[in-house]
Amino acid sequence: MMQRIAGTPARFLHGLHPLTKVILGCGIGIYALFLKNPHALAILLFFVVGVVASLRPRLSLPRVVALLSVLLAFAAANFLVAQDPAHAVTYTLRLVVFLLAIPLFSLTTSASDLAAFLSRLPVPPGVMVSLLLMWRFFPTLAEEVRRLRLFVHLWGKSWPLTKRIYRGLVVPLVFYVFDYSERLTLALELRGFSPGLARSCRQFPAFRLRDGLMLTAVVCLMGLCGVLEWARR
Amino acid sequence: MKGAYWTTREYVFAAMTSVALLVVASVVIPVTLPLRIPGLANAVNAFFASIFIVIGLVRLRRPGSLLLITGLYSLICLVAASPVVFGFVLGGGAVSELICSGLFRGYRGTRAPLVGTVLYEMAMFPFAMLLSFFFLPERYGKIAPWIFVVAEIAIFATSLAGGLIGLKLAKELARAGKLDLGLSVR
Secondary structure, three states, X not given: OOOOXXXXXXXXXXXXXXXXXXXXXXXXXXXXXXXXXXXXXXXXXXXXHHHHHHOOOXXXXXXHHHHHHHHHHHHHHHHHHHOOHHHHHHHHHHHHHHHHHOOHHHHHOOHHHHHHHHOXXXXXXXXXXXXXXXXXXXXHHHHHHHHHHHHHHHHOOOOOHHHHHHHHHHHHHHHHHHHHHHHHHHHHHHOOOOOOOOOOOOOOOOOOHHHHHHHHXXXXXXXXXXXXXXXXX | OOOOOOOHHHXXXXXXXXXXHHHHHHHHHHHHHHHOXXXXXXXXXXXXXXXXXXXXXHHXXXXXXXXXXXXXXXXXXXXXXXXXXXXXXXXXHHXXXXXHXXXXXXXXXXXXXXXXXXXXXXXXXXXXXXXXXXXXXXXXXXXXXXXXHHHHHHHHHHHHHHHHHHHHHHHHHHHOOOOOOOHHHO
């Protein structure tokens, strides 16, 4: 989950209503599961890749290579099981669309936008704050895990595998969870948060013309994919 | 002002436990998913997830703790991962919470957290298969029943092992003064 970094320009997707992004992400992701035609899936993939590319994500070569390796392994496994290249292509395209469509919301929604969106819903304040904490601290904890893995890789080469996993990764991660929990509880209580009190929010996100345009464009695209999938059988 | 069932401390701890589950899943699932062995991703993930769920339940203890952790986890999966994942995580959490609340009325001691965790991991798999069958019938309709049974046995074994490690770690945390096991209350 990556939110917009302060100082970087906001893209088209950042300005969309959070609910629009949830509907788009989930809608495209689930729709891809019903498609079997590689052409229909390719059109959907082209759109999703275009949307993700418009965010100009920073991709490093090792990350791209790792991603392509996983996809190649997935395609190879599908080909070996079904002995059909079309089957392997369809399942791989479907996986990529599914993986790219769902995180559109998380890639473009900041914690403050999420808080404003949630404050319009009948969600208990405790659950709302918990969701915000998860949103905010997933990248932090993921970064801690990356550092732990790096540390184990550099220093724990002589350790047996069980010790690498248990002492090198699990134990420190559990201690991080406890440490962050204590510090965050203190920070929330110092700011007067109580799970029994409703939060107030002054700026609610509103539906705009761009939300309507985006939803219409996606519905049209889904319609085109549907024609390719079902009308040409 | 009406007092809330959960305190701020408990909400925060449940949220951080759910974040740990998400981090573990984000490392384990991409490695195991391409292998296309039914239940493999669940079995491997169950081992690591059980460690954190057991510690979370030992810390929270109240009835509904498992539902709180899995509910938060499923909600974040809904917006960040997939509605399918939301369905099976919440389904597994609700079923296991119902059974554990009936059997133990909370998660005091060491047996209830362990049973709750193993039940959750085992209950999640049938929900995952059901949803997968709904969306991809041509693939999941062909799976033989014995594969399902073997996968459930594997999930039972790995979640039990993870749960026992979680209890061992909880004792280490208690010795470090970070966690009260609450054994003296009984």
